[in-house]
Amino acid sequence: MRIIKDLVRALAKILLNKDTVAYELSDESNYTHTDHLHIKLLELIKQGNINEAENLLFEELDTKNKKYIELALDFYNRLSNLEDDFLERSNFSREEIEQGLKAIAKEMGVLL
Template structure:
């Protein structure tokens, strides 16, 4: 239990660090615009939410990385929102869907690498 709480805090800190550093935000929540103005990232966000609700976490993470555009900060926001949402799931939900807090942390570190951010949290 203590170890899981530690990992959750570590993930939360990683997300906040990236949000403050690259998005100038204290919290990250990907917000959708009016439907007629949807961008590619907005459609990906909607699909990620659907997959997460269905418990298809691995498929959602694959979708995120397959579409990642490191030249666009909206993708950083999308990725941070995704991992923050994952981190907020209960351990039972993650376990039932073959995912772990460690995998969330690994995914975030991969985001660090893809966006060429030094990782100070090893």
């Protein structure tokens, strides 16, 4: 879990020039595409559909838009906070979280 947290922090620093990452929704009357995507990802995580959520994240990923990067890092940070038994029931693992973070880094041209 610590490796994942360290990866999230390192990527936040490199890609966003931030020490931490937490996606924040816009004003509800002005939701952006990333806001709607964030809500959908949270819903899928809650339902235990983490693989589906990750697939959606990569389908929608726009590497030129910092909000998508922030969204992606927030996504993996949230997954890292889930209990192991929830991840297992959701057919997902900490290794997959790490692999997803590395894939995001690669998409952004950051080699880890």
